[in-house]
Amino acid sequence: MDLLYSELRWLPQAPEDFSESLKAVAKSTAYLGGELQALASHGLNLNQLTRLARTMDKLRVAGNGLGPLIPFRLAVLSNSAIDMIVPALKASALRHGIALEVVQPSYDQVAQEALTPDSKVNSSMPDAVLLALDYRAIPLKLSPGDREVASATVQGAIGYLQALRNGINAHSNAVCIFQNFAPPVEPLFGSLDRALPGTRRHLLDAINRELAAMVLDSGNVLLDVAGLAEIVGLAEWHNTRLWNMAKFSFSNQIIPLYAEHVARTVAALRGKSRKVLILDLDNTAWGGVIGDDGLDGIKVAQGDARGEAHLAVQRLALDLRQRGVVLAVASKNADDVAREPFEKHPEMLLKLDHIAVFQANWNDKATNIQAIAAELNLGLDAMVFVDDNPAERGLVRKLLPQVAVPELPEEPAWYTRYLAAAGYFEAVAFSSEDLQRAGFYQANARRASLQKQVGGVDAYLASLDMTITFQPFDATGRARIVQLINKSNQYNLTTRRYTDPEVAAAEADPHVFTLQVRLADTFGDNGMISVVICRPADPGVWEIDTWLMSCRVLGRNVQNMVLREILEHARNARIHMLKGVYHPTEKNKLVVDHYARLGFQKVLEEEPGLTRWELAVAGPAPDSAPMKVVSQGFASGPGGPAS
């Protein structure tokens, strides 16, 4: 079975210390609801869900308030054995901020419970009744080829379901959540089962269609189990062995997915579906990095495999917008650079007037998302944030836990599948107001003013276990060094372009100091992300010929660590002064303050915008960032070139 569905892969995996965390929550006293919800918000298996539910029940019995979780009483009627499902329902509901109470009558008492006024279910006054029936629960008379009998059979089944609904509505005023029917795996004819009236397949297709029509606009709700079974595969859904052994309707492997869908439905009933989709741009809305690759370099074209994957994300966003989801952008780019594809790229599906709030700047994404929420006057729990970069996902999850951040696979072709599987925008009803909602937010791609910074970014960065590795230029790194030198436009102080032989020459020159910088963190290796070349100028002086960095690692103070490394080598080479220059271009406004922020003194400002800077090597080094430093490959330790 596709692990996306059986393991709920859009959710982060359960932490290694899940058991310990669960025990800790069981002993905790404050803000329990939030902790339980946080634990639930992982792809938990059936055993983990069961333990989480058990912990919640024990806490509830002990009198602990589960605020701010919303209470919900769900009665479950089924012709099958649901004991293994009930704890999964409770734990999955936690994920959606719901403290679920389940009313479970005796096995296979569906009609009795629905129709008897003072039945256990009716007298418990549930908020909703889940009619968890499978195809065995409805009277199906097979009549292959006999259209009249088939029609009567279908009407009989619908009549039965209506009677259940009427009983529940009359006696308990609860909303009915109707499951439709996943047909069994074994056809009688083959293809003809679908086409010929009176076969089991044909009967169930007709019943499902009529049930859907009956439920729509009736105030009751459909749980499309047939659709879910189609998605995972009927042969994965049904498990005859388990039915025979224990009267389970479907495979135990499906339980976490099924429970999640029930939980979503309950959450939607309580208005907790999300409303805003916030998109990252680089490698999410298009392939590549706009700041480095330019309009011509980003992948967003039909006919390009990578481009089509990202276009699909745009198309899904547009479709969502059409049904009332508001779109926003949170991107680490200069604002004008980020807007360019929307304005000028002929293959872009998303245009600026589809976007309600457009946040493109160099600030951290948590602060930007908070600004988007404030601008739209919606809670953080209405937001969904999609980003290909696991470090960014981790940051937002840590700092803004109410924002939904789906995991994404490495391969962009599956992005839309993950986002859709996550089901953040589940709805139980749809009206013309929903159609208009996106327009109501006056999608004019406005910029929200950033108010205060979201706290905790430094602590998050420290938790990333970063290792920065410094080496001089070498043959192994040359191809990537040349690529970075020729590709980097934004975080690039001088934008000097060198060919492979020129880079090799710098590598070989004992008077030139070179650095290739790599950064790894808990999410993996970012590879080479910065390049520096210092050339000898006057005696005892190094001129910083080249200093560039990948924008992917902005905001982590990598440049502080780079300067510290340069200074170490400068000291050993008896250099007393570093000189830097900023050559302004159209694309590198980002680094106009780079030297100022690193403590250099400005000594000259030429026209137009070119600035020269100096730093005494003997002066204080800049503050370090929380990363482990590895310095290797330098001639006789960090001695560097002779001056």
Added chain:
Amino acid sequence: MDQALIYSRLKEIFEDVFDDDSIEVTPQLTAKYVDGWDSVNHIRLILTVEKAFKIEFSTSEIGSLENVGDLVALIQARA
């Protein structure tokens, strides 16, 4: 597979299924002695064992298990 290894993995499985790290997994252990080892959790235990050891038991085999020793013998035969 070595019996000692089976027992050590079973200890983890029992903790996971019954939410209890104090269960002593011995050959004589039966459902009677474990809190919460009812028919539903028995199924969950069997399914967890099957997944962990990558084996499948037949319905009649499951029905014939009297104690953990029987279960271990079955695992050893299959894994």
